[in-house]
Amino acid sequence: MIDLLRAVGRLFIVFLSHVGRLSVFAATALSHAVRPPFYPRLILRATIEIGYYSLPVVGLTAIFSGMVLALQSYTGFARFSAEGAVATVVVLSMTRELGPVLAGLMVAGRIGASMAAEIGTMRVTEQIDALQTLSTDPFKYLIAPRLLAGLLMLPLLVLVADVIGVFGGYLVAVYKLGFNPATYISRTWEYLEALDVISGLTKAAVFGFLISLMGCYHGYHSKGGAQGVGAATTNSVVSAAILILIFNYVITALYFGK
């Protein structure tokens, strides 16, 4: 019994020390992100990497999610003759939940992993040490641009995902389920509120920040050789995915809890 308590206590302390280190890391990175020198070239590069190159995968995820939403809610709601709600269900689910969460998870797999691998390789080959000896702060040069790009690009990606997802729902509703196009579109707009979209974009910004933070944090602290970099890559994706799901609940509760 005592042993069990001791083990739990030890785990809790390890957990707290991780949270502490991560918070310090995030605060340091943020403080560097708002103080010069800035590296516009690098911010641009990270922006293109996260925003532009993630478009195909996020777009594909969104269109099929929208399509399956329409199909599922139609067959479900047909049981109590509420087929008219399909458009509303699609648009609310996409903007509030599926857009940000699915885009977040897909980008975590794509970007979080590549950031951790890139920065981790730089760590184990002493390139980060070399940066420091060349009077360049790695937090400013490597981490701040990625955090900014994540924070700014994910909301844009999610906005695109929202539109594509709704369009996917529209395609299925109109061409497969025989809805009237004009009615479907007006139904889509009817119950949609600004808050639905805004809450989704808030989530996206937080997720984008978390994805970059996890990628940079695990990469920056990777140890050993190729194996260490591999572990950092896995950890960054897993921890980003878990954090996305936790924060998704927290933000939903903050917006719609009452």
Add this chain to the structure above:
Amino acid sequence: MSHMPANRPPKIQLTDVHKAFGPKVVLDGIDLTVGRGESVVVIGGSGTGKSVMLKCVLGLLTPERGSILVDGKEVVGMRSRERTQVMQKFGMLFQGGALFDSLKVWENVAFGLIQGRKMPREQAHEIAVDKLSQVGLAPSAGDLWPSELSGGMQKRVSLARAIATNPEIIFFDEPTTGLDPIMADVINDLIVKCVKELGATALSITHDMASARKIADRIAMLYKGKLIWIGPADEIDRSGNPFVDQFIHGRAEGPIKMELRA
């Protein structure tokens, strides 16, 4: 240089520096002074902590105890912004090269000029090409990626990067390892030139005794976490220290037992 204090402090001064990794003690009380414009070479067996010593001075590792002064200023525990300033004085050749693989060769060499000194890219490019030629590389090599170079070429690019900003203090971690004997001598001459003509202060690590004799004013030997012998380069053959004798003659027999199973 209008005002010069009467007693100028040494360029680098290490006092009682200790560094351990967990239970493994690597540096166990290092005292070393490097004067202005002096070239000191540190020799010692593989894994004795030579690279760790340089990294402590550069602030890449933090010693548990002891003081490190650069131009009379304590650098242990210095804040990152101040450290960035102090780093402007340094050039460092890493043992493994540590070239940025996301940048072209010339951008690597020019990195300290463009990022550290805010020099325009065209001007930095010219200097980079000039430094590349000093280490025996053609301008066309500047447009390659580091991964397209041989190991020895990477080392030379790294050397060019270390001296690109004409730093006051240059650290060379095994500058001639992996080079052919002729190129090694070219690099030795280059290091001597940096010190003699440009007035830089150099702290180098090498296993190559010919190179050590050529570039060093003084030689220090690191063994079991301590500098067991420090003296002028031309006295190394008369050190009277059995450890030093064994090392410079490369004998397997002697007081230094290789810890083959450590």
